[in-house]
Structure formats: C-alpha cells, structure tokens
Amino acid sequence: MSSSFARARRNEMLLAYALLLPSLIFLAVFTYWPIIRSVWFSLHDVLLGDPEIFWLGAENYLRLLDDRLFWKVLGNTAFYTLTTIPLSIIVALLLAVAMDSKLRGMAIYRSAFFYPVMIPSVAAGMLWVFLYAPGYGPINAALTTLGLPRLDWLYDSDWALPAIVIMSIWKYSGYFMLILLAALKLVPSDLYEAARLDGVSGWHRLIHITVPLVSPTLYFVIIIGTLHSYQIFDYVYVMTQGGPADSTNVLTYYIYQNGFQYQDIGYASALANALLIAVLGFIGLVSVTLGRRVHYLGER
Amino acid sequence: MSDATLTPAADRPAATVPARRPRWRKTLRENWLHAVMLPLALLWLSPLVWILVTSLKTQTEVFDQSAGFWPASLTFSNYPSTLSVAPFGTYLVNSVLVTGSILAGQLVTITLAAYAFARLSFPGKNLLFTLFLLQVMFPIYAIFLTNFVTLREMGLVNTIPAMIVPFVASGYGTFMLRQSFRQVPAELSDAARLDGCGHLSILWHVYLPLVKPTLIAFGIISVVTHWNDYMWPLLVTNSEGIRTLPIGLGLLAKADSGADWPRLMAGTTIVVSPLLLLFVIFQRRFIDSFMHTGVK
Numbered sequence: 001m002s003s004s005f006a007r008a009r010r011n012e013m014l015l016a017y018a019l020l021l022p023s024l025i026f027l028a029v030f031t032y033w034p035i036i037r038s039v040w041f042s043l044h045d046v047l048l049g050d051p052e053i054f055w056l057g058a059e060n061y062l063r064l065l066d067d068r069l070f071w072k073v074l075g076n077t078a079f080y081t082l083t084t085i086p087l088s089i090i091v092a093l094l095l096a097v098a099m100d101s102k103l104r105g106m107a108i109y110r111s112a113f114f115y116p117v118m119i120p121s122v123a124a125g126m127l128w129v130f131l132y133a134p135g136y137g138p139i140n141a142a143l144t145t146l147g148l149p150r151l152d153w154l155y156d157s158d159w160a161l162p163a164i165v166i167m168s169i170w171k172y173s174g175y176f177m178l179i180l181l182a183a184l185k186l187v188p189s190d191l192y193e194a195a196r197l198d199g200v201s202g203w204h205r206l207i208h209i210t211v212p213l214v215s216p217t218l219y220f221v222i223i224i225g226t227l228h229s230y231q232i233f234d235y236v237y238v239m240t241q242g243g244p245a246d247s248t249n250v251l252t253y254y255i256y257q258n259g260f261q262y263q264d265i266g267y268a269s270a271l272a273n274a275l276l277i278a279v280l281g282f283i284g285l286v287s288v289t290l291g292r293r294v295h296y297l298g299e300r
Numbered sequence: 301m302s303d304a305t306l307t308p309a310a311d312r313p314a315a316t317v318p319a320r321r322p323r324w325r326k327t328l329r330e331n332w333l334h335a336v337m338l339p340l341a342l343l344w345l346s347p348l349v350w351i352l353v354t355s356l357k358t359q360t361e362v363f364d365q366s367a368g369f370w371p372a373s374l375t376f377s378n379y380p381s382t383l384s385v386a387p388f389g390t391y392l393v394n395s396v397l398v399t400g401s402i403l404a405g406q407l408v409t410i411t412l413a414a415y416a417f418a419r420l421s422f423p424g425k426n427l428l429f430t431l432f433l434l435q436v437m438f439p440i441y442a443i444f445l446t447n448f449v450t451l452r453e454m455g456l457v458n459t460i461p462a463m464i465v466p467f468v469a470s471g472y473g474t475f476m477l478r479q480s481f482r483q484v485p486a487e488l489s490d491a492a493r494l495d496g497c498g499h500l501s502i503l504w505h506v507y508l509p510l511v512k513p514t515l516i517a518f519g520i521i522s523v524v525t526h527w528n529d530y531m532w533p534l535l536v537t538n539s540e541g542i543r544t545l546p547i548g549l550g551l552l553a554k555a556d557s558g559a560d561w562p563r564l565m566a567g568t569t570i571v572v573s574p575l576l577l578l579f580v581i582f583q584r585r586f587i588d589s590f591m592h593t594g595v596k
Contacts, residue, residue, distance in 0.1 A: 015499055016422040019412040023432070026409065026469035031435050034446035041446065049452070095340075098333055105334075111583060112341040115348065117590070118575045120528035120546045123568045126553050127347055130354070130561055136363050138350060170344065178591040230441035234530045238550060252441050259445045260535070268445050276442055283437065 035276070041269035048263035060270035069246060070254070070271070074278070076161060077250045080232055081282070084168045085225040089218065091169060092176035097210060099177075100184040110181075114174035121171075121231055125238035128167045129154065154240055157247035164235050164248060172228060176221050183217035184210070219290050223283060251275045351572070355379070355565035362561045378566035382552070385563075387540060388570055391548040398463045398544055399527045403519055405464065410473035410518070415503050417474065418481035419489070435471030440532050448535055462536040463544070467526060473518050480514040481507055517589035527575060545571045 042061070045054040064070050095113055099106050116124065131139050132153035140150040153163045187210070195205050211218070233252040236242055242249035242257070249257075251271065259268030354362060355378055357371040382388070416422070417429055440447065447466055448457070456462040484507055492502045508515075530546045537543050543551070549571045553564055579586050 012420050013422040016416040016420040016425075019416040019420075020428060023409040023413040023469040023474065024428075026465065027431065027435060027471070029450070030447055030466040031438055031443065031469070032431070034443040034450065035438065037450075038443070038446045041449075048449075098337055101329075101333065103330065103333055103337070107583070109337055109341050110587060111579075112344050114587065114590070115576065115579065116344070118524060118528075118579050118586075119572050120530065120549070122530045122546045122550045122553075123572050126549070126564065127351055127568060130565070131347060131350065138346075170347070174344075175590060178587060182591040227436070227439060230439055233441055237531070237534075238553070255445060259448075265445065265449065272442065272445055276438070279442065280437065 038269040038272050041265055042267075042273055044266050046265040046269070048259065048265050053266075056266065060267050063267065064270050064274065069249070070274075072246060073249045073251055073254045074274075076246075076248065077232075077275075077278070079161060080165060080168075080250060081226065081229045083162075083165050084172070084229060085222060087165070088169045088173045088225065089176055089221055091173040092180055092221070093211075093214075093218075095173065095177045096180040096184055097206060099181055110178070113177055116171045117175045119171070121234035122238050124167065124171055125235045128163075129239050132163055155244060157244045160240055160244060160248045164232065164239065167235065168229075168232070172225065176225065179221055179224070180214060180217055183214040187213045215290075219286070222286055222290070226279065226282060226286075251278070351565050351568050354561055355569050357562050359560065359562060375562065378562045379570070382563050382566040382570065385555070386548050386552050386567070388545070388548060388567075390541060391543055391545045392574075394460065394542055395527060395544040395546075397460060398533070399523055401460075401464045402467045402526050403522050405468035406470045406473055406522055407515065407519070409469050410477050411503070411508065413474045414477035414481055415499070415507065417478045420499075432471040432474050435469070436475075440466055444532060444535060451536060457536050458538050458542065460542055463533050463542075466532065470522070473522070476518050477511060477514055480511040484510050516585065517592060520586055520589040524575065 041053075043056060043058070045056050099109060103109065119127075131137050134140060134150065134152045134155060137153075139153070143150055151159050154160050191209055191213075192205060195209055200208070230252055232250050233256065236248050236250060236253045237256075240248040242253050252275065255268050255271045255275065258264050258271060353369065353371065356374045356376065358375050361371055413432065417425065417432075451457055451462050451465075456465070488506055489502050492506050497505070528546060529544075530550065533544050533547050534550065537547060549567050552567045
C-alpha cells in the first residue's frame with residue numbers, strides 16, 4: 001500500500017520535471033548561461049570571433065571605474081529612467097482617474113492614449129525624428145505659434161535626452177493607464193462617496209485615498225516601467241546614435257558599441273554585468289522602500 | 301407606524317438629495333473633464349495623423365514652412381514607390397513566421413510548465429519557480445551580447461531560428477497561466493481522475509478550455525512585443541531575405557538618410573497598420589489583455 005503511494009509520488013515528480021524540461025532547456029541556454037558566461041567573459045580579454053581569450057582578472061572592471069564615458073552613460077541611463085517612469089506614471093494616473101468617472105466616450109479616449117503601445121519602437125523613433133526636426137518639424141512650428149523659442153531638440157546635447165523622455169511618455173503612459181484603470185475599478189466607490197460627503201477635495205481624495213489604494217499596482221507599474229526602459233536602445237539607435245557628444249548614450253547602447261563596433265566582448269560583458277547589477281539594485285531599492293509601504297485592501 | 305408619522309412621505313426624497321449629487325453638477329463635471337481630455341487625446345493622436353498626412357505629401361511640401369498642414373493634393377505615389385525600393389512583402393512573411401513561431405513555442409512551454417507549478421508537487425518547486433520569474437528581469441536587452449556569441453557558435457546567426465529561440469521559454473507567461481490554472485476548481489480534475497484520465501488528458505480536456513481568456517491575453521501581448529521587436533532581429537540578421545518589417549523600415553530610413561520623408565512615412569504607415577488594424581477590430585480583447593497584466 002505505502003509502496004504504491006510512494007510510486008505515485010515518484011511518478012508525479014517525474015512527470016513534473018518532464019513538463020518543466022522544455023522551458024528549462026531554453027531558460028538555461030538563453031537566460032542563465034548567458035549571465036554566467038558574461039561574468040566569465042568580463043574576467044577575460046575576448047574579441048568577437050576570436051577563439052583565443054586571455055585571463056585579465058578584474059582589469060575590465062578597473063577600466064570601467066576609470067572610464068569617464070561609462071559614468072556619463074550611467075548618468076544618462078539614470079536620468080532617463082528616473083524622469084520617464086515617474087512622469088509617465090503621473091500622467092497615467094491622472095488619465096486613469098479621469099476615465100474611472102464613467103466618462104462618456106471613454107472607449108475612444110482609452111484607445112487614443114493606448115495606441116502608441118502598438119507602434120513599433122523603430123517607427124516611433126523615426127516619426128519623432130521628423131516631429132523634432134529643427135527646420136521643418138511640426139513641434140518647432142507649434143512652438144513658434146505659441147510664441148516660444150524654437151529648439152534644436154535631437155541636435156542639442158541639452159535637449160536630446162529630454163526629447164527622448166517626452167517621446168517615451170507618449171509611448172508608455174497609455175499602457176500604465178490601463179493597468180491603473182483596472183486597479184481603480186476594484187476600489188469600492190463608497191469610499192469616495194464617504195470622503196466627498198466629508199468635504200474632502202478632489203486633490204486630497206487622489207493623494208490620500210486613490211494613491212494608497214492602488215499602491216500595489218503603482219509598485220508593479222514601476223517594475224514594468226523599469227523593464228521597458230531598456231527599450232531606449234531602439235530609440236537611441238534610430239534617433240541619435242548616442243549623440244550629440246554622447247548626450248544620449250545609455251548603458252544598453254554603450255554595451256552594443258563596445259561589443260559590436262569595437263568587438264571588445266570582455267569589456268562589453270563587464271558593462272552588461274554593471275547594467276544587471278544596476279537594474280537589480282534599483283528594483284531591490286524600490287521593493288524595500290516602496291514595497292514595504294504598499295497598502296493592501298482586504299486580502300490583496 | 302410611528303416612523304411614518306415622524307417623517308412625512310413628502311420629505312423623504314428631500315432627505316436623500318444631498319447624498320445624490322444634482323444632475324446639473326454631474327453634467328458640469330463631465331463637460332469640464334471633456335474640456336481637458338479632448339485636447340489631450342488629440343495631442344496623443346497627432347503623431348499618427350502626421351504619419352498619414354505626410355505620407356500623402358510631396359517632398360517640397362514637407363520642407364516648405366508656408367505650405368500648411370494639409371497636402372495641396374493627395375500624393376498616393378509614395379506608397380508604390382516605397383514598395384518598389386524595399387521588399388516589404390518578404391519582410392511581412394518573415395514577421396509573420398517569426399512572431400507565429402515564437403507564440404506557438406511559448407504556448408507549448410508555458411502550458412506544460414504552468415500545469416506542473418499549479419497542480420503537481422515535487423521537490424525544488426519554489427526554487428524552480430523563482431528561476432522562471434527571474435527571467436522577467438533579464439530581457440534580451442540586458443543579455444543580448446552573450447546570446448549573440450552563443451548563437452554564433454551554434455551557426456545560427458542570420459537565420460530565422462536565431463530570431464525565435466531566445467524567446468521560446470517565458471517566465472511571465474508561465475506565471476500568468478499558473479495563476480489561471482490554480483483558479484480551476486480541483487473537483488473538476490478529481491472527477492476526471494476518477495474516470496481514469498491521466499494528467500496530460502486532464503490538462504488538455506479540462507484545464508486548457510477553461511483558461512482560454514488567459515491564453516488569448518498572453519498571445520496578444522506576446523505578438524505585440526515580438527512583432528515590434530527591433531534590437532534582436534537587427535543584431536542577428538544581415539541579409540534582405542530574412543529580415544522583419546521593423547528592420548526593413550529602419551533600413552529604408554538609413555538609405556534615405558532622412559531626406560525623403562513622404563516615402564518614409566508611407567513605409568511607416570505600411571509597418572504600423574497591420575497591428576493598428578487588428579487593434580481597432582479587436583479593441584476590447586486588446587485592451588482587456590493589457591489591462592489585466594497588472595491585477596491577477
């Protein structure tokens with residue numbers, strides 16, 4: 001009796017591993033092996049396509065610490081992430097709150113804000129190169145109409161990165177808005193009703209009721225936003241190639257330059273590891289600071 | 301009885317009025333919201349309008365500041381001219397092939413893995429599940445370099461499979477589907493088990509039909525992601541015959557060096573329209589899929 005039970009358990013275990021196997025093979029080869037391997041590469045002098053590699057120890061990392069361009073690129077990456085994510089989330093939250101009030105024509109509004117998610121990054125990048133064109137672009141034309149000074153946008157090292165940030169807000173706010181809207185629909189409406197009767201103003205309701213109640217989702221959106229911010233590679237590649245004067249060069253693009261243009265796989269791997277540490281560190285920081293303060297309504 | 305005498309029937313509606321806001325205030329509030337939302341929505345839509353309008357202009361109109369917003373006459377010739385400089389037909393076929401294969405592969409791997417995580421018990425379950433979830437943190441943008449080296453060693457660079465294999469396993473999809481499987485009542489599978497069904501036939505006949513909405517939601521997100529993917533196909537392809545639509549568009553931009561905007565915008569229209577059309581047709585499904593990526 002007990003042996004047949006043990007056999008059933010063993011069969012279940014074997015079945016489970018068999019079911020996981022297809023996923024595990026692909027995960028191992030294309031997610032975990034690359035990470036281990038990139039640590040290994042970063043400790044060596046490796047050239048793309050060259051079978052000979054030489055042990056360097058920590059030299060690639062020391063070089064990284066001395067590389068002024070690396071620090072600039074890291075700063076640009078941080079600037080992009082720390083502006084794009086909060087700004088798109090604020091826009092998304094305001095849009096979601098406006099739409100949660102059962103506005104007529106809501107389906108149309110929703111689609112109007114969401115459609116940029118469907119646009120390929122390369123198409124979005126190219127389109128905005130055109131919109132930002134200093135001479136004939138519609139954005140400068142609009143600025144002139146409003147009596148504002150025209151800008152060189154992607155050709156100005158002060159404005160190129162903010163220009164990509166603005167485009168990213170257009171591209172991603174709609175997605176975050178949808179996720180937040182789903183969360184808002186779960187907030188019991190009598191909470192607002194009670195607050196309104198107590199004379200709490202709309203702004204205070206937003207800060208003191210809405211934000212705490214959707215905080216688990218806000219937290220989730222921050223993580224999603226961080227992962228989406230990798231995609232800046234596409235925009236940099238299409239719009240600026242890292243310029244002018246490396247003002248839009250970001251970590252993913254710098255890894256690409258070192259690995260593919262200079263064929264220096266060892267150094268590029270050290271950079272890739274720095275990126276992973278930065279991202280994991282950021283997500284860790286977010287979860288210990290914000291994650292702890294997240295409010296859960298009921299069991300969720 | 302005493303209640304009725306204390307509050308005369310005529311007063312009752314009056315007592316509830318402060319709780320329900322008057323109709324005119326609601327209308328006012330709605331109009332105020334529309335006044336803010338409408339211009340904002342138009343602002344969001346304006347880039348799309350610019351793609352279409354520019355694709356119907358002539359070269360000189362684009363660069364002429366005084367030409368105004370609308371084209372003087374509609375120039376449709378930009379479309380055939382785009383199609384003649386780049387093999388968009390081939391790109392389209394490749395895009396369908398790559399996106400379709402990734403989705404098919406993912407559906408198989410995530411279904412099997414999600415069932416194991418949802419319904420079977422085995423040692424190392426939590427550790428393995430964490431490994432699956434961590435994959436979400438390491439998208440191709442973070443590990444493209446070593447993946448490229450690996451594919452080169454496998455001799456797969458510049459082939460269709462190179463664009464597919466890194467995405468066949470999906471930690472995110474496994475997670476989504478596991479959540480849905482867990483909501484299937486255990487009695488259903490117990491009943492099937494008593495009838496002598498094995499795990500695989502229960503998975504196929506009981507579980508899969510019940511989680512169709514999740515499969516569709518995951519499918520839409522996967523298709524949108526990989527249909528639009530740029531970086532990875534760019535790195536692993538270098539010949540015309542196997543390139544996808546986004547890569548083709550990027551090449552067209554490079555060849556034109558940014559000068560021929562009407563033709564480029566015609567190309568952009570061609571590249572963005574398949575997904576946008578699907579989005580317009582299946583709006584509800586698309587919105588629902590992306591909406592519920594957050595709450596599950």
